[in-house]
Amino acid sequence: MVGATVRTLDPDRPIARAVAVRGDRIVALDDDAVAMRSSTTEVVDLAGATVTPGLVDGHLHALFGVTAFAGADLSGCRDLDDLRTALAGALPGKDGWVTGFGLDHNVFGGAPITNQVLEEALPGAPLVIVLYDGHSSLASDEALRRAGVTGPRRFEQRAEIVCDTAGRPTGLLLEHAAMETVRGVVPPMEHAELHKRLLEVMDGMATTGLTGGVMMDAEGDALDVLAAVEDAADLPIRLRVMPWCMPEDDLAAIDALQGRHGRSWAVGGVKFFIDGTVEGGTAWLGHADCHGQGADAFWRDPAAYTRAVRHFAADRVQTATHAIGDAGVRHVVESLAGVDTGGVRHRVEHLETLPLADVRRVVGAGLVASMQPSHTGYARADGTDEWSTRLGRERAARAWPCRDVRDAGGTLVLGSDWPIASYDAREVLAFAQLRRRPGTVDAPITPDQALTGLMALEGMTTHAALADGTERTSGRVAVGHRADLTAFAVDPVVAPADELAAAPVRLTVSSGRITHRTDSR
Template structure:
């Protein structure tokens, strides 16, 4: 039989120790069926032949942690990510368009804009008095709402939530506009006019087209709230998803475990539920990460689950059912609790994951590795910290804990499995940037100081974090390499990701992306 797709004129880094390099790859259906001369022999008049003219092919890149639908629906309106101070914020808000029912929305606002002062809605009232405004801060765990937005949501003072979330209030009990963590944020988000289905589908496909253009073939979608699975099914009625998704719905303190069990068999052509996502804490900038000792504001000593033992029981429930779990754990105490909850549990071959690990001592890294847990980190997040420790993240932690930031190299040198991702929309979904940040520990194309440069990865380690290690984390023996019988996930770079300077790799065009045998991106030479 002939090949459906034949790639020639390439240098192939297979990441297969049995056959490290190749020059041609043949694909039939969703599988790699031959390499080199055997691949050329499968060409006939029905084969699509792509001459890559010297491009470098690797296994298809996988984003280990993204939020496809949350990003599309919550990060809307004016992009505030470039604001460096309050004057920038005022200027951006003054030109912000009004949406449905007069709402103004924004996203990507950095905590550092407030210069260490309390984050309140005073600037919203100054620039947009009387308007319903809600801004999602860059961390995705906090938002800022105007007085009118709070009024429409019926928020007049503090509330108690089953999860650890807070409507921040002044000493008189009046909301300041700052909403910390999901339950508090949803009080206002729930009264926003919903996005029309057609717009939602178009935005989701547009984002995923953009992801494919950076070389992404697969992603682990760490959210499935508000009918997300039905949305994916509806989108797939009209189009193929450019990026294949493994979906991990959230398990919150108030979640129905039986309901999460029941959705584990839901799937479409190019998406499937495969696991459960937990939170054991929040963020350092928001004061909601679970730290071994308090941050400089006396915050950060509590878990997201008010009863951490209830988290342990829930995560062990899924472990016993052989369902993979992934736990958002940013603070050192949070990571330790996840390790304690899963160490020694019979996982039946399932690799449970810990997400983010923003500050962690080497002895805890070794405990995590010894427990067989996967570390999933997002190197792009180093772009929100500063080498001189003047940013809000570093100030809250202090120099000692900031020196343990995102310990990627420690995980690898301890023999651990390290998965890399973007956490989009918290950082750019551009897979090339993820690879570059992993090597540079600073924003590519700048002369910024590197953040904990001793944790930088080699080019090969970075590539493995989005290929072979991503496959190992999933227990997927048929992914992560370019070899006969493997799934046909392939990325073709115009530069060699193993030898090109990381600053150059970060914006070098991707020639071709093949996801599950489907050609999802092509850029001719």
């Protein structure tokens, strides 16, 4: 690769002009790289592009996104009239099922979320919608009937089939076990279609500069699906897979998955949940939200979570815990306090509202903070959105404390949480700097938490490598490192963030393979 400015993020050699790759490794830079040319060398002239280490999405759900976020895209709905119109045009699938995804809680304007609007739009239809947070869904009466859901149930995890005062389901299903009661009876996607969609999504990720990602789910036959897809084609991005550990799960079975791998994916870690979401009322907060909810952990016995997470820590298996609320984050820190991690960096995911003192506790404990700047796009600076009103002004003012983590000297990994937000890596980088949706004049969310362009880039490169324990072989453009490279049409460190969000990616290289390429003109 020639004709580029290479931001290596290597303090010993911060800028280079040429890069040579053989196999999956970087073998030379600058004049040494040019001197390696032969008649069989493919030379890529990047015509002034800026090359960085390959971008890694620190938190995504590849298979969950493809399978659960299917059907009608409802993310554009702003009120109930929009929703009725969108549902009226939705096409039924197998056995008459209608599915949708991406619905914003704010569509209900603060009123209780029920299936009344579904019955108005498509009376009698088996219909299920996954709300944008991925932790709640809304099912029609016919969908509930087909699933045999007639009233409340108790689950090992803190999930809920929401019912009215008479004990009748309202259609709202909170958290995974409750959602699965209906999802489990929806006809599954055909394997050929699933494989096709997964490759299409990953191709799309590569076009935005992604070379790898941490896949935070591997439920059911997910690993078999990855293996089958890779039998037919190379995966466009490399995946590190972290299967879920739920309160009801067998720890030995999860242990047995560790190390399973393909060419471009490998199981390495475990994903926990200590709480849910603010909008769903299931985030674990130090005191209840404005609806009187959010005072409980996802694990009915938090001590059982502590025992489970310490089990994997003792085996030197990395854990990542979904912890949105302040009480949830504190419990993760306390659970790992004093544990001999053997150098493994355990992770806390999301940290959506956290006082500075607790940020410093996370950093002081050596934990990795993994955050998703794009999620600020679901809040409003005036505090009128569901996330902000549930938390109240004081806690909303602690929103997504990215800069606090960096200023405290912490490791900060950035990601999208796709399908909860767009997988476009350029948007992640832009949101991190703007604290608002790129290309808009929206007021920013807690602008004091904005990152610099360099900090944002580090969150998807060097800090991602630190979190994985692979900093000696990845995350920088250096000889001997894995050949993960992203070439931008603009310099992502200094370009205006709004411009970066829409700038072309000229080239993406994952483990030495060109996975995306455009004409440089």
